[in-house]
Amino acid sequence: MATHFIEPLAGRDAGASSLPRFLAGEASARPLAALRIGLAAVLLAQAFALAPHLFLFFGEHGIVQAPIANALVSASVPRVTYVVALLAPYVRDERLVLLGCFALYVAALHLLLAGWKTRAVAIAAWLLHLGLKTTANPSAYGVFEFATIGLFYCAAFPSGAAWSVDAGSSKHESTSFEANLGLRVLQIHLCIVYLFSGIEKLRGEQWRNGEAIWRAVMRPGFAMFDLSWLAAYPFLPLLACWGTMAIELGYVLLVWPRRMRHLWVLATIGMHAGIGVVLGLWSFSAVMIVLNAAAFLVTPTRSPTSRTRPPAARG
Amino acid sequence: MTSGGRKRMAWLAAAGVHLALVVCGAAGITPVSTKLAGGRVVETYRAYTGANNGYGFFAPGVASEWRATFDVCSDERHCIPVAREQVGHEARLLLITIDGLLGEDELRDLIAASHAARQFARYPHAEVVLVKAGVFEVPAMAEYRGGERPQWRDLYGYAFHRAAGRP
Numbered sequence: 001m002a003t004h005f006i007e008p009l010a011g012r013d014a015g016a017s018s019l020p021r022f023l024a025g026e027a028s029a030r031p032l033a034a035l036r037i038g039l040a041a042v043l044l045a046q047a048f049a050l051a052p053h054l055f056l057f058f059g060e061h062g063i064v065q066a067p068i069a070n071a072l073v074s075a076s077v078p079r080v081t082y083v084v085a086l087l088a089p090y091v092r093d094e095r096l097v098l099l100g101c102f103a104l105y106v107a108a109l110h111l112l113l114a115g116w117k118t119r120a121v122a123i124a125a126w127l128l129h130l131g132l133k134t135t136a137n138p139s140a141y142g143v144f145e146f147a148t149i150g151l152f153y154c155a156a157f158p159s160g161a162a163w164s165v166d167a168g169s170s171k172h173e174s175t176s177f178e179a180n181l182g183l184r185v186l187q188i189h190l191c192i193v194y195l196f197s198g199i200e201k202l203r204g205e206q207w208r209n210g211e212a213i214w215r216a217v218m219r220p221g222f223a224m225f226d227l228s229w230l231a232a233y234p235f236l237p238l239l240a241c242w243g244t245m246a247i248e249l250g251y252v253l254l255v256w257p258r259r260m261r262h263l264w265v266l267a268t269i270g271m272h273a274g275i276g277v278v279l280g281l282w283s284f285s286a287v288m289i290v291l292n293a294a295a296f297l298v299t300p301t302r303s304p305t306s307r308t309r310p311p312a313a314r315g
Numbered sequence: 316m317t318s319g320g321r322k323r324m325a326w327l328a329a330a331g332v333h334l335a336l337v338v339c340g341a342a343g344i345t346p347v348s349t350k351l352a353g354g355r356v357v358e359t360y361r362a363y364t365g366a367n368n369g370y371g372f373f374a375p376g377v378a379s380e381w382r383a384t385f386d387v388c389s390d391e392r393h394c395i396p397v398a399r400e401q402v403g404h405e406a407r408l409l410l411i412t413i414d415g416l417l418g419e420d421e422l423r424d425l426i427a428a429s430h431a432a433r434q435f436a437r438y439p440h441a442e443v444v445l446v447k448a449g450v451f452e453v454p455a456m457a458e459y460r461g462g463e464r465p466q467w468r469d470l471y472g473y474a475f476h477r478a479a480g481r482p
Contacts, residue, residue, distance in 0.1 A: 023327060023330075024323060024327070046405060049403055049404070049405035049406065050405055050406055050409070052402075052403065052406075053400075053402050053403070053406040053409075056400060056402070056406070057406070057409050061432075061433075061436060062433070063410070063413055063429065063430065063433050064413060064426065064429045065429050065432060065433075068425050068426075068428075068429050072422075073362075074358060074359065074362055076355070076358075076359040076362070077359070077362045077363065130363060136409070138412070138413050138416055138426070139409035139410070139412045139413045140409075140412065141408060141409070141412045142372065145365055145368045146365070148363075148364070148365040149364070149365035149366075149368070152363070152364045152365060177323055177326070178326065181326055181327070181330055184330070185330050185333065185334060188334055189334065189337055192334070192337050192338055192341050192370075193341070193370045194370075195341075196341035196342065196369070196370045196371070197370040197371060197372055197374060200370070200371035200374035200375055201371075201373075201374040201375065203374070203375045204374050204375025204376045205375075205376070206375070206376040206377060207374065207375070207376075210456070211377075211455055211456065212373060212374075212376060212377045214453070214455075214456050215376075215377040215379075215453050216373055216377045218453045218465055219377070219379075219380045219451065219453070220380060220451055220465075221380050221407065221408070221411040222380075222411075228459070230456070231456040231459040231460050232460065234456045234457075237456070280404060280408070281408065282404075282405075283405060
């Protein structure tokens with residue numbers, strides 16, 4: 001069905017000619033590069049915002065102590081406490097290990113932003129992020145989960161093959177099957193996200209009667225402005241609730257036709273910008289905006305003659 | 316099929332499996348029982364890649380906000396309320412997330428104990444730490460128009476005593 005909707009991506013391989021071009025075509029890595037750059041920038045800003053409180057959330061003696069935090073996550077997922085245990089014969093102060101892990105994470109994000117040795121750096125950033133998130137698991141909210149997803153895609157797909165130090169200043173932008181597949185996986189993943197989010201909301205009475213938005217803006221932890229006056233105009237929260245559900249439920253269908261794509265993605269970005277401004281969830285909103293922009297607003301170049309990537313561009 | 320074609324098929328199959336796991340995560344389904352070795356491998360993969368996430372943001376309803384408040388006591392009759400650590404905006408969101416766990420019955424005691432341990436560390440002379448878990452109750456819009464106002468209500472209280480001989 002996708003080939004009827006989607007701008008076709010050029011470049012077919014003999015071995016994959018039977019597969020829909022939607023999945024098996026070739027594209028440049030521009031969207032993945034946008035994901036890499038945007039995600040690294042947002043996570044760097046978040047890391048600097050959290051740096052002064054590192055021990056409070058990630059320390060063994062922070063608000064939630066390590067034994068409790070560890071008990072809430074599968075033992076197979078990495079965490080700083082494992083590194084602490086590993087280095088125990090050499091480093092007695094666990095805070096030094098945490099600082100080291102955090103410094104490595106920040107360094108990896110800088111290199112990811114620049115796109116230097118991108119594949120290795122993306123894997124490092126992904127695993128370090130995962131380790132820090134797991135360590136501070138009780139305090140990890142949505143932005144951590146989407147950052148994990150985004151960093152995994154940066155590591156799995158050639159996010160360094162465009163707009164990067166690795167890609168250099170080559171005038172001929174390479175295209176690849178992997179870059180196209182990475183873009184498609186990201187796009188489909190976002191459709192799944194919004195479809196299930198929309199369905200969950202539709203099931204909730206609060207979303208159907210407008211109370212959800214009212215309750216969200218009245219939560220003291222989120223309230224950036226006094227919006228209690230909304231109670232006098234209940235149609236406004238009602239409209240916002242149904243608008244949110246329409247955007248989320250419509251995403252899976254309306255983000256594909258070229259005529260609707262920009263409108264729908266901009267509406268989605270507007271929704272996240274609104275969440276950022278009104279509820280103060282700026283890092284979460286910024287990550288969602290990056291994911292959407294990378295998936296649907298950054299157009300990959302298509303060059304059927306350019307089938308292979310130069311060695312320098314392998315990310 | 317050429318080796319390049321096989322490689323592409325393998326990539327496509329991997330992507331298909333990954334997205335199927337994403338759907339399972341979104342639907343709250345555990346695709347393979349964790350009692351099986353294969354199931355544990357799948358769960359690990361899901362945890363590493365984020366494919367185990369659900370996406371019900373503020374859904375089906377917006378949960379009430381929880382908070383922990385503390386009194387530290389030098390003895391049972393001399394208690395003073397203490398403020399939480401001052402943190403920036405992003406860090407405050409993390410604190411709210413931690414306090415949100417007070418709303419979960421199976422975690423409330425653990426989180427309260429963890430909060431208390433933190434306060435004992437902040438106040439070395441405290442012998443008792445009282446932890447109160449409260450919820451912010453928001454009236455419906457119609458009730459608000461009728462004069463009701465949102466308010467904090469403490470629902471659970473804990474008293475933690477410093478263990479004898481422990482710093």
